[in-house]
Amino acid sequence: MNDRPAKPPNLNHVDWIEKKHDEAMEMFLEIYSAMRANLIAKNRPVDNAAVRRKDWREYMQWQFHIGWEIAEQIEQSLSRAGKIKLFGGYAVPVMDQEEGNEA
Template structure:
């Protein structure tokens, strides 16, 4: 256990949030692909596809059966780990991670 955690429960909380990283990235990639198809069909640049943090959190909360707060924690954790880009109210995978 690292010295940055005040107690064992903090460490367990961080572990449980990080356990959602891989499935969350899969969901994000599915949502991004859907938006890319929509942009392509309308004649726009598909590289501009992004998902709102709210939609991403709602989808995760529904599929993982967790609260909205936990889903937001996963988004924050993904951002801090450098696995997603966040800008404004939007999120998308890092350029090389798709």
């Protein structure tokens, strides 16, 4: 049994992840728009548009020069903030119910 107290999170790391929210959402919405455009071109319902989480994490890794663990932490942080909805290997933006726009 481990009697040591849990290590508190590194606040600098948490702040850095939260600072990347806007940039990560811009990337996410860019990929999401491309997925929607692809479905429109194929004459399929755009409600089925979703972003492959793996593709988005790879894009964040390349753009931010970070490892996959940090990209995953950004992804999870956005999910906890209620900006995206994760399901399986895909993610979609959370829509404003009142306006019908991405939050």
